[in-house]
Amino acid sequence: MGKKKVCRTCKLFTTEDICPLCKKSSFATTFQGRIHFLDTKKSRIAHEMDVTMDGEYAIKVR
Ligand SMILES: [Zn+2]
Known part of the structure; x- marks a missing residue:
């Protein structure tokens, strides 16, 4: 099992080598906070963060 990292x-x-959302491979392992979106279409925070796919996201990436 791979270590969790943040696009x-x-x-x-994600634990993949390529981000399943943007298909890029630039990851950070240092991040602040995490948020889990279950229904991005109804979430105002998801809208503000430009998140369109359900899943777990970091609030801030360094
Ligand atoms: Zn990505």
Whole structure:
């Protein structure tokens, strides 16, 4: 099992080598806070963060 990391572009948590959302491979392992979106269409925070796919995201990536 791979270590969880955060995509620098969309802040999505993943264990893959390529981000399943933006297909980029630039990751950070340092982040602040995490938020789990279950229904991004109804979430105002998801809208503000530009999140369109359900999943676990970091609030801030360094
Ligand atoms: Zn991404």
